Amino acid sequence: MDLSQINPILLVASLMVAATPILLAAIGELVVERAGVLNLGVEGMMITGAICGFAVAVETGSPWLGFLAAAIGGAALSFLFVILTQFALANQVASGLALTLFGLGLSSLLGQSYVGIKPPPTPDLHIPLLSDIPILGPVVFSHDLILYLGIAIVAGVWALLKFTRAGLIMRAVGENHDAAHALGYKVVRIRVMAILFGGACAGLGGAYISLVRVPQWTEGMTAGVGWIALALVVFASWKPWRVLLGAYLFGGITVLQLNLQAAGVAIPVEYLAMSPYVITIVVLVILSADKSRAPGSLGRIFHATS
Template sequence: MDLTSINPVLLIASLMVASTPIILAAIGELVVEKSGVLNLGVEGMMITGAICGFAIAVESGSPALGFLAAALGGAVLSLLFGILTQFFLSNQVATGLGLTLFGLGLSSLMGQGYIGIRPPATEKLDIPLLSDIPVLGPILFNQDLVVYFALALVVATWAVLKFTRAGLILRAVGENHDAAHALGYKVVRVRLMAITFGGACAGLGGAYLSLVRVPQWTEGMTAGAGWIALAIVVFGAWRPFRVLLGAYLFGGVTVLQLNLQAAGVAIPVEYLSMSPYLITIAVLVIMSSGKAKSALSAPACLGKLFHASS
C-alpha cells in the first residue's frame, strides 16, 4: 500500500470531471421537481443521451454535435414522459420507472454497433498562464468546456429561480398548481418545458460519461448515476448550490475509492466500489430523519397530478 502515489491536485481535478454528469442530471431534475413533477426516469434519459451522443460524435467526428444530439435525445425521451403524465394523467412514479427501463433497452439496441469504438477526443480548455498556476491551475483552468458549462448552469438555475418572473411562475406551479391555474398560468405548458429541460440536461450528463469520463460505449454504463442524481436533489433540499455540493461529495468518494484501489489499500475492491452509494444512502437517511429541513423544502405539489377544471 502506497498512499503517497495519490496526487491531491489530480484527485481534485478528477473529482470535477467525475461530478459533472451528476451535476447536469441533478440540476435538470431539480427544475423538473420545482415544477411539481417527479420524474424517476433520469437513468433512462442519461443512458439514451450517452448512446445518442456517442453515436453522433463517432459518425460526425465532432464531440460538439454529439453533445447536441444527446441533449435532443434526452429531451425527446422526457417529452414522452411529459405527454403520458400531463395529458393522459398516468402515474408519475410508474411512468418514470417505465422510462428508465425503456431507455436502458433502447440504448442497448442502438449501441450494438459501437462497442469497442473510441469516440473523437473532447479537447480541454487550456487557459494560458492561468493553467500554469500551482495547484489551482490544473484544477480550475485545465478542464473541458462541459465542466464550466455545468457550473454556469448551476449559477444560472439559481438566478432564474430566485430573481426572475419565469422562476417565480415555475415555483408557483410546483407549490400550488390549482392556484397558479386560477391566476391564468398554463400549468401543463410550464411543466412540459421543465420536463424537456430536465431531459436535455440528463442527456448531456449521459453523453459526458460516454465521450469524456469513460470515452467508450458499454451497456448500462451509467451504473446508477441517474438514481444518484435523484438522491442528490433531495440531499440538496431542492437548492442548486447544495445540489452542487452533493454532486462533488459523490464524485469525490468515487474518485477516492478508485485511487485507493490503485494504491493497493488492503480493503476488498467490492467494498470500495460500493462506498459511494453507501455514503449517498447514509447522507439521505440523516437528511430525512425527524423534521429535517430538507424534508420540509419539497415543492408542495411534487408528484401530484393536475387536471384543469375549466
C-alpha cells in the same frame, strides 16, 4: 498499500470530472421537481443521452455535435414522460420507472455497433493566464467546456429561481398547481418545458460519461448515476448551489474509492465499489428528517376541472 501514489492535484482535477455527470443530471431534475413533477426516469434519459452523444460524435467526428445530440436525445425521451404524465395523466412514479426501463433497452439496442470504439477526444480548454497559475491552474481551469457549462447551468438556474418572474411562476406551479392555474398560469405548458429541460440536462450528463469520463460505450454504463442524481436533489433540499456541493462530494467519493482500488488498499474491490451507493443511503437518512422544503405539488397529478 501505498497511499503516497495518490496525487492530490490529480485527485481534485478528476473529482470535478467525476462530479459533472451527476451535477448535470441533478440540476435538470431540480428544475423538474421545482415545477412540481417527479421524473424518476433520469437514469433512462442519461443512458439514452450517453449513446446518442457517443454515436453522433463517432459518426461526425465532433464531440460538440455529440453533446448536442445527447441533449436532444435526452429531451426526446423525456417527451414520452410528458405525454404520459401531462397529457395521459399517468402516475409519475410508474411513468418514470417505465422511462428508465425503456431507456436502458433502447440504449443497448442503439449501441450494439459502438462497443469497443474510441470516441473523438473532447479538447480541454487552455484559458490564458488562469490555466497557467501553478497548482490551481491545472486543477480548476484546464477542463473541457461541458464541465464549465454544468457550473454555468447551476448559476443560471439559481438566478432564474431567485431573481426572475419566470422562476417565480415556475415555483408557484410547483408549490400549488391549483392556485397557479386559478391565477391563469399555464401549468401544463410550464411543466412540459421544465421536463424537457431536465431531459436535455440528463442527456448531456450521460454523454459526459461516454465521451469524457470513460470514454467509450458499454451497456448500462451509467450504473445508477441517474438515481444518485435523484437522491442528490433531496440532499440539496431543492437548492441549486447545494446540488453543486453534493455533486462534488459524490464525485470525490467515487474518485477516492477508485484511487484506493488502484493503490491496493486491503479492502476488497467490491466493497469499495459499493461505497458510493451506501454513502448515498446514509446521506439520505441524515437529510430526510427535513421534508419541509419539498415543493408542495411534487408528484401530484394536475387535472384542470374547468
